[in-house]
Amino acid sequence: MRIRLDQRLELLYAVMLLCGLDASGICVEAEDEFARAAREKFGRLAAHPAVASFNRLWKTEIDWDTLPNLALILTPDFRLDEVFDPARVQECLASGKDLEEFTACLRDFHRTADFAVHFEQLQSRLEPWLGQLNELICRRPVQRILEAYLGVDLPATEVLLCTLTKPFLSITVSGKQGETVFCLCSQRGLEIAEKHGNLERVLLSAVWHEFSHHVINPLTYGLFEDIDSINDAQAEWCCALNESIIWAINIRLLAREKIISTQDISWMLKNAEANRAPQTRMMHDLLCDYEENRSKHAGISTFHRLLAEAGGPPPL
Numbered sequence: 026m027r028i029r030l031d032q033r034l035e036l037l038y039a040v041m042l043l044c045g046l047d048a049s050g051i052c053v054e055a056e057d058e059f060a061r062a063a064r065e066k067f068g069r070l071a072a073h074p075a076v077a078s079f080n081r082l083w084k085t086e087i088d089w090d091t092l093p094n095l096a097l098i099l100t101p102d103f104r105l106d107e108v109f110d111p112a113r114v115q116e117c118l119a120s121g122k123d124l125e126e127f128t129a130c131l132r133d134f135h136r137t138a139d140f141a142v143h144f145e146q147l148q149s150r151l152e153p154w155l156g157q158l159n160e161l162i163c164r165r166p167v168q169r170i171l172e173a174y175l176g177v178d179l180p181a182t183e184v185l186l187c188t189l190t191k192p193f194l195s196i197t198v199s200g201k202q203g204e205t206v207f208c209l210c211s212q213r214g215l216e217i218a219e220k221h222g223n224l225e226r227v228l229l230s231a232v233w234h235e236f237s238h239h240v241i242n243p244l245t246y247g248l249f250e251d252i253d254s255i256n257d258a259q260a261e262w263c264c265a266l267n268e269s270i271i272w273a274i275n276i277r278l279l280a281r282e283k284i285i286s287t288q289d290i291s292w293m294l295k296n297a298e299a300n301r302a303p304q305t306r307m308m309h310d311l312l313c314d315y316e317e318n319r320s321k322h323a324g325i326s327t328f329h330r331l332l333a334e335a336g337g338p339p340p341l
Contacts (some may be wrong), residue, residue: 026168026232028158028184028210030151032144033096033103036135039063041092043071044079044158051089052189059188067138075130082127084119091117093196093209103131111202134155147188151212155186158215161225162232165282171233174278175240176324178250180204184232188212195235208235225303226284230275237271244329245270258340265303266336270329272297277316304336311335 039046042063053060070076083091091114098109105111105128118124135141162184168340172178180203187209195208218227245263246252255263276293279285285293290309297305315328322328 026162026182026184028155028162028186030144030148030155031096031185031189032101032140033099034093034185034209035144035147035189036103036131036140037092037096038187039067039140040075040079040131040134042189043067043076046080046087048087051087051092051191053191053211057189057213057340059212063189066141066143070134070138073130073134073137075127075134075186078123078130082119082123083117085117088117088288089192090194090196091287093207094193094198094205096298097196097198097205099128099131103135106200109198113198123152151186151188158186158224158228163227167229167232168236170278170282171236171295174274174281174325176322177240177326179236180206182206182208182236184208185208186210186212186215187290193231194236195238197239204239206239208232226279229282229284230279233275233278234271237274238267240325241267241270241274241329244326245333247331248333256340262339265301266333268300268302269297269304269336270332272300272302272305273312273324276309277312293308297340307335308332 038052042052042060055061055064070167080318095114098106098111098114100106102189105124110119111124115124168179185207190209190211191213192209193214194207194212196207196209198205199208208231214231215224215228218224242263245267246255249255249259271295276285276290276297279293280287281288294306294309311332315322315325
């Protein structure tokens with residue numbers, strides 16, 4: 026497992042920065058050095074069709090995962106990769122034909138902006154930083170630790186660094202050759218972690234947290250007969266349960282790997298509860314029982330229902 030940059034993500038987020046959309050929850054602040062550099066290099070292309078058509082492309086407000094879902098089903102030359110299923114992207118589009126037109130505009134933007142040179146410079150600049158991150162990841166079998174704890178084998182996985190985004194994200198793309206699970210790490214978020222002396226904890230937490238979503242989310246949504254018919258209250262209940270379980274898993278792994286101390290657990294539980302994971306303490310205590318009784322539970326898939334039941338029934 027290694028962390029790397031991805032030109033498709035960098036290009037799409039650069040276009041998003043230029044289009045004038047309010048992306049304060051998605052993109053880094055205007056004064057961020059990478060955002061500034063993108064605007065300085067490509068601001069002259071603000072009227073380019075890829076930028077001009079961006080806001081018209083989507084039928085609803087753009088979500089955190091919309092652009093990554095598009096970027097990660099593109100080929101290196103910005104064409105739709107027939108290996109992957111575009112359904113997740115198409116459901117967000119104002120019109121199905123828009124996708125082919127937009128990718129054609131992306132290819133032209135990439136050529137006109139000489140974006141390949143920009144990306145090479147970005148990789149060169151961040152090479153020492155990526156080396157530092159990969160050294161931390163390679164200290165232990167990060168994926169195998171999670172798989173052993175959950176009792177599942179993950180599909181193909183990748184960890185990507187994004188210079189223009191705030192959130193850490195989990196993205197799963199499906200295709201003819203199976204699924205690939207991506208953990209997207211915010212460059213800004215990891216930079217802040219380094220300044221506070223907790224880079225290893227935040228980096229490994231990101232990988233474990235985002236990969237766990239691939240396992241826990243389907244178990245939670247599987248509690249409903251028809252996931253497409255759940256209401257807003259039920260969706261919020263699912264989100265809170267998922268986050269609580271995953272934060273608890275994360276804390277347990279950090280403690281078991283001695284990345285945090287026993288004293289740190291209490292602080293992390295409070296932090297989780299303040300970050301959309303209100304039942305983390307309860308889930309943490311239940312997972313301690315899970316660890317002590319693995320002979321009864323082959324993996325998290327059989328234990329999940331107990332976690333869900335402890336969280337209380339979903340709203341009607």
